[in-house]
Amino acid sequence: MGGHELLHPTSSPFAALLLFLCLLEFCCKVDDVIVHGFPLHQIDSGLIEEKSILVPDTSLISTPQPFIPLLAPSPMTPFFSNSTPKLSGRCTLNFSAVDSLISTTAVDCLSSFAPLLANVICCPQFQAMLVILIGQSSKNTGMLALDSTQANYCLLDYQQILESRGASGNLEQICSIHPLNLTEGSCPVNDISEFESAIDSSKLLLACERVDAVNECCSQICQNAIREAATKIALRDGGLTSMDISNNLPEHYSRIDGCRSIVLRWLSSRLDPLSAKHVLRRISNCNVNEACPLVFPDTTKVTEYCGNRIKNNTACCSAMDNYVSHLQKQSFITNLQALDCASLLGLKLQKMNVTTNIYSFCQITLKDFSLQESGCLLPSLPSDAMFDPSSGISFTCDLNDNIAAPWPSASGAPTSFCNKSVNLPELPAATSAHIAENEKDMKLPLLIALLVVLQMLS
Numbered sequence: 001m002g003g004h005e006l007l008h009p010t011s012s013p014f015a016a017l018l019l020f021l022c023l024l025e026f027c028c029k030v031d032d033v034i035v036h037g038f039p040l041h042q043i044d045s046g047l048i049e050e051k052s053i054l055v056p057d058t059s060l061i062s063t064p065q066p067f068i069p070l071l072a073p074s075p076m077t078p079f080f081s082n083s084t085p086k087l088s089g090r091c092t093l094n095f096s097a098v099d100s101l102i103s104t105t106a107v108d109c110l111s112s113f114a115p116l117l118a119n120v121i122c123c124p125q126f127q128a129m130l131v132i133l134i135g136q137s138s139k140n141t142g143m144l145a146l147d148s149t150q151a152n153y154c155l156l157d158y159q160q161i162l163e164s165r166g167a168s169g170n171l172e173q174i175c176s177i178h179p180l181n182l183t184e185g186s187c188p189v190n191d192i193s194e195f196e197s198a199i200d201s202s203k204l205l206l207a208c209e210r211v212d213a214v215n216e217c218c219s220q221i222c223q224n225a226i227r228e229a230a231t232k233i234a235l236r237d238g239g240l241t242s243m244d245i246s247n248n249l250p251e252h253y254s255r256i257d258g259c260r261s262i263v264l265r266w267l268s269s270r271l272d273p274l275s276a277k278h279v280l281r282r283i284s285n286c287n288v289n290e291a292c293p294l295v296f297p298d299t300t301k302v303t304e305y306c307g308n309r310i311k312n313n314t315a316c317c318s319a320m321d322n323y324v325s326h327l328q329k330q331s332f333i334t335n336l337q338a339l340d341c342a343s344l345l346g347l348k349l350q351k352m353n354v355t356t357n358i359y360s361f362c363q364i365t366l367k368d369f370s371l372q373e374s375g376c377l378l379p380s381l382p383s384d385a386m387f388d389p390s391s392g393i394s395f396t397c398d399l400n401d402n403i404a405a406p407w408p409s410a411s412g413a414p415t416s417f418c419n420k421s422v423n424l425p426e427l428p429a430a431t432s433a434h435i436a437e438n439e440k441d442m443k444l445p446l447l448i449a450l451l452v453v454l455q456m457l458s
């Protein structure tokens with residue numbers, strides 16, 4: 001991913017402002033528009049989280065200050081409140097009914113930072129917002145999908161509104177959303193009454209009205225209910241039979257996928273917008289944490305110096321450092337994604353005859369897989385970015401990130417976080433107390449799982 005793309009001037013005044021300030025005062029190489037974090041001071045166990053401030057980096061000076069001069073209030077405020085979006089006037093979605101959530105989305109997808117937060121924060125929120133918009137408007141229209149004309153106008157208007165609040169002008173591409181994603185796709189059901197006659201809606205609502213942020217990814221209570229409902233409506237009208245579904249054909253998947261959107265919109269119509277957002281984001285977190293979003297460049301240089309028997313330690317580790325520095329330009333990732341990435345890269349290297357644990361040999365930590373050194377790993381349950389006119393954009397980091405990256409075991413079988421037969425070791429008492437004190441206990445189970453895996457792999 002080239003930094004020039006990130007800085008490409010968009011129609012957003014905020015992006016223009018950034019670019020201007022960049023040119024004016026700061027060097028404008030891609031690599032420099034990244035994160036300026038507070039020092040990630042690690043207290044005892046380090047199981048705490050802190051904010052990181054996302055602003056153009058001054059590179060040389062690394063004072064642990066929020067970046068006030070650049071994002072001072074006076075030039076910022078007008079861009080965030082006064083720009084009026086040019087709307088088509090032909091989209092019937094009620095954007096004002098979900099105004100505060102739209103602002104949240106705009107901050108999550110803020111101008112040139114959107115690609116850096118795309119996978120974990122921006123796109124999940126952008127997509128959830130579309131589901132909620134259609135779900136809420138279905139209360140008036142009775143429809144759980146837009147027709148294709150509406151879909152075009154509404155997506156344009158949505159993008160315009162977000163852009164007027166500082167968001168990137170390129171979200172359709174960044175998040176691969178197409179107007180068709182707002183229609184029913186190939187799902188045979190698109191209105192509320194047919195939907196409710198086809199499924200057990202109270203059962204679905206019960207499973208999903210309160211999604212447990214920590215346990216849902218393993219228990220899959222809501223996700224199973226959604227899958228079941230989507231499959232059931234995909235079977236309507238005889239177009240698809242249970243036999244077809246067991247045959248696993250791609251077109252059947254896409255049909256069930258389309259129906260899944262219908263189910264999510266219906267759920268969003270049954271909840272208030274904020275609760276709907278929590279449900280949708282918690283479900284999407286499960287998918288986010290399942291895969292490493294990084295693109296791995298060619299590993300030839302690393303295998304050349306680190307493969308078979310390492311002849312020159314310095315050359316091997318400098319090849320590895322150089323390799324990792326390319327990963328660090330890509331995006332922010334969560335701690336669990338970093339584990340996925342470490343495992344994926346480790347297996348790739350092992351296939352190329354790198355037998356030494358070069359993560360430990362070259363002191364590669366989990367944090368090294370996320371954006372840039374002073375950046376951070378996001379927690380496994382990432383929260384929204386926040387905007388403060390005086391300090392810029394900030395989001396929560398997981399400070400538990402200086403852990404050595406785990407070198408995958410030769411057997412290659414990844415340890416499932418959800419395997420109940422894995423014994424959890426006792427955490428040191430001080431750690432638990434510390435977490436409780438900071439009211440971070442919600443996150444404890446996932447962090448324990450993380451520690452277990454690290455221990456098993458080391």
Ligand SMILES: *[C@@H]1O[C@H](CO)[C@@H](O)[C@H](O)[C@H]1NC(C)=O
Pocket residue numbers: 094096097140
């Ligand atoms: C849109 O939502 C707002 C806020 O909930 C409400 O006041 C307004 O009447 C709605 N407009 C339409 C056309 O439904």
Ligand SMILES: *[C@@H]1O[C@H](CO)[C@@H](O)[C@H](O)[C@H]1NC(C)=O
Pocket residue numbers: 127175176177178180181
């Ligand atoms: C939108 O639809 C396209 C084509 O049907 C699909 O490939 C893509 O994954 C969808 N995007 C989302 C976010 O669901």
Ligand SMILES: *[C@@H]1O[C@H](CO)[C@@H](O)[C@H](O)[C@H]1NC(C)=O
Pocket residue numbers: 312313314315
């Ligand atoms: C090891 O590699 C470094 C850097 O590539 C080089 O400067 C050094 O001379 C090499 N050492 C040996 C013993 O080959």
Ligand SMILES: *[C@@H]1O[C@H](CO)[C@@H](O)[C@H](O)[C@H]1NC(C)=O
Pocket residue numbers: 351352353
């Ligand atoms: C790995 O080593 C084996 C045996 O030493 C060799 O046959 C194979 O070609 C090597 N593979 C690579 C990718 O270097």
Ligand SMILES: *[C@@H]1O[C@H](CO)[C@@H](O)[C@H](O)[C@H]1NC(C)=O
Pocket residue numbers: 416419420421422
């Ligand atoms: C859970 O872990 C145990 C022991 O590591 C293993 O034998 C078992 O197959 C695992 N179960 C699943 C479902 O992965």
